[in-house]
Amino acid sequence: MTLAWIPLLTLLGVLIPVPMERFGRRLCTLATATPVVIALILVLSQLPMLLSGGLPHFSLTWIPSLGLDLAFRLDGLSLLFAVLILGIGLLIILYASYYLSAEEASGRFYAYLMLFMTSMIGIVMADNLILLWIFWELTSLSSFLLIGFWSHWTDARKGARMAMTVTGAGGLALLAGLLLLGDMAGSFDMGTVLASGEAIVADDRYPIMLVLVLLGAFTKSAQFPFHFWLPHAMAAPTPVSAYLHSATMVKAGIFLMARLHPAIGDSLLWSWLVTLTGMATFLYGAWFALVKTDLKAILAFSTVSHLGLITALLGIGSPMAIVAALFHILNHAAFKGAMFMNAGIIDHETGTRELDQLGALRHAMPMTALVTMIAAAAMAGVPFLNGFLSKEMFFAETLYTPLLGGLGWLLPMLATLGGILSVAYSLRLVHAVFFKPARRQPPKTPHEPPRLMRAPAMLLVMICIAVGLFPALLATGILELASTAVLESVPELHLAIWHGVNLPLLMSLIAIIAGVATYGLHIHLKRFVRQFAPIDARLVFEGAIQTIASIAHTLTRRLDNGSLQRYMSWLLGGALLLATLGLVQLPRLDGGQATHPVDGILLLGAALMIFGAIGTVVSHRHRLISLLMLSVVGLVVSLTFARFSAPDLALTQLSVEVVTMILLMLALFFLPQKTPRESSAKRNIRDLTLAGSLGMVIASLNYAVLTRDIDSISNFFVENSVPGGGGHNVVNVILVDFRGFDTLGEITVLALAGLAIYKLLNRLRLFMPHSDGEGRVWSPDRYPMILTSVSQTLLPLALLVSAFIFLRGHNQPGGGFIAGLITAVALILIYMARGVEWTQSHLDFPYQPVAIGGVAVATLTGLGSFVFGYPFLTSAFGHFHLPWLGDFELATAMLFDLGVYLAVVGATLMILANLGKVTTPHRPRKDDSRAGTQQPQPSSKEPR
């Protein structure tokens, strides 16, 4: 459980800063730092167990069907990274409280930072591949928020978007890779995966998986050619750069490679891909660090270069190389963190990061100058500092690796070249900022920052010196611990400053001397570089994004051109094609089942239905006649349902029919009563052909299905309806019990549609025509007396029918849906007879809560089964006996059905009554059009 608390604490830390912000910056910083300190103590408290050879582990089943467990482990590698993440995080929290100006939202910043910290901790502690990936994506998201923290600044937005796109795309590749990897290992559990390295490497899919996983790692760790997002991410506030882009996030890819090394690292393909990518990145980054002029850009490219160095070491993959990689991760975090913080201080105190405007700062800020110089020396690999040690190990490994065979001398040569460039850019940075006289004045007069702002960087530099002087004492322990997680047998470590005169030392010497010389020739280099047009990665990236977007746009426009006819013809044509293909494969149409005897009533019913359908189409230009024809079809369909023993369907069809009719008439009112002839003869023939052939195919399909003896799932429902659901009406039991979850979804959609229509119609006011299609003015009698009397008599009867249908629904035809429609229609009748104003003054409650309440009742009924320890929507029923009333049955499904009823009533009334209201307030008053001879004014006060 202790392990779960570590990410949990940092996650809780996300909630702290925003409410604490009002108590002042100092308290907010302190409160944010508290959970981090506790988490750090918890991590360190696991050390004794680790040292005694145990593996702290925590596991909770999450979604077993996906192989996803909430599982954490804390082996040496996790510990190393966790200490790095939490420790540097703590320093960054302190530093940021000085860095952010007083009016900036430090609460929001800290919340993002803690979110990021949580996701990083999650990555390094995850004991499940999918869980690791989830946290991986979270780092992309939280780093997006952090990079874009100054969202008013376009560079920040663009940089954030670029980082998000590149690392997000990599994350997608990684997901595919991890899924493959889990499949190959047979489990997503980290322990299993790490133990089945041989089987994985031998698998056929290994190369694909490797490339996918490496794509994820390389994009995250800014390896060439995906490095370009990192310099642009420097638009982030400097604490973010120091934390994400030097110490932690960019190391996530490296962590992943180190973590999975036992499982996937033992192949030639791995060595080639990773080593060469690493070397290319190492050199590329170092070169651009030398030519850039922005302080943070230099550091960004230098980071890219060092990440390349670590990647190359992981690619070489010998035990010593792995140790060197881990060592350099630590060292780089220390000196680069300090460098970034000092760059932030310089930026903060002078107002610029351009080398041109900086210079001779050693007088104004001597302490910062000293700290920066030591950190830069460590970065360059000067002896007696930590960077020297790991860099020398790197040189040694490039010398001894058998990777390139006959061309083996190439790697050490390139490594030395990179070393030369590192020395040159470090020297240039220090010289240009602190020694060389400034060419232009910086915007602000520089002076030393507050002591506490300097403290984090000073602490890191002290670590650099201490490790550089006493490596055996300080670093051996943690390195051995961390390498046990990656290596089977840890080599004996001899970390020392002096190994005697050997080749790596010579390479270091060459690097330093040649590096100083290179800086001396820097002016010529600059002149040389100026010949090439600079490539702005942002322009290239934006261009690519725009191109993709415009291709997608063109494609969409071609498919989605707004023509309903076209969509329908594609849809129906597709269905036609598929159904035809299926039918052609049938040996014969007739399945051999005996058909129902045909009598005169059936024949006439079919004829009426066909006639009605044709009539609807033929009269489509006279909308009302078309609607009446459609009613004939609906009526005959309901009769057919009744005739063939589907009373539930018949009832539903009837009530839906009348609601549809009212809805259509409400809408028709605003459309022209007659429409002009629009379709050409050619188009008519095309549509007729399509409709006709579809009709024939569907008819054949129906015939084929109906004449075959098909064993469908309906038998299950029929058999289990009474024992399982306690109802004799199978349809209703399916709706409220067996498939209750579907029904819940449907009523939710219905309620949402009702709410959306309510919102869309809100304040919509339309002109109304002053006469009907044939030019007759409207009747002056708004509320005919007979209608009002009859409707008021009908209402209680209708409600009684509705209650009856609802109550018997579980055992006899009926149920909440039909009952809801009947109630809604009965109320609509009152609306028609008495008008909106009268009805609303008598029924003064809004329908939105009714619909929402219905969904809530149904959901709560479903949730209720949790209380009794059953899965969602388990229903219960029982038989009860009451004196006078006798035996009766109660089922929780009834409660669920009540929810359906309420949702249907609410949603239907919300739609119909609101559609009816569109013109209401602006109709002429009764006395305005007294005789009916004068023209009623289409008086719309606020036409849209």
Next chain:
Amino acid sequence: MLDTALWISLALIVMALALNVYRLTIGPSLPDRLLALDTMYVNSIALIVLLGLWLNTKHYFEAALLIAMLGFISTVAVCKYLLRGDIIE
């Protein structure tokens, strides 16, 4: 005896339905068509009740009840539409 009576009534009702549709098609005026549709509802009720008698089941009666009630409401709606255009005002 009952069967014969049922057969005759069913045949007559079905014929009436066909004639209703004929009237609905030729019109000529909208109220004519509306009346035809309303009569169709009435005849459907008869048809359903007769079918229930013939097949000796009670399951059809709710359908008849609903047609009686909802058919009336649709007719009212169309009437209101013809009179005022706006059916809910």
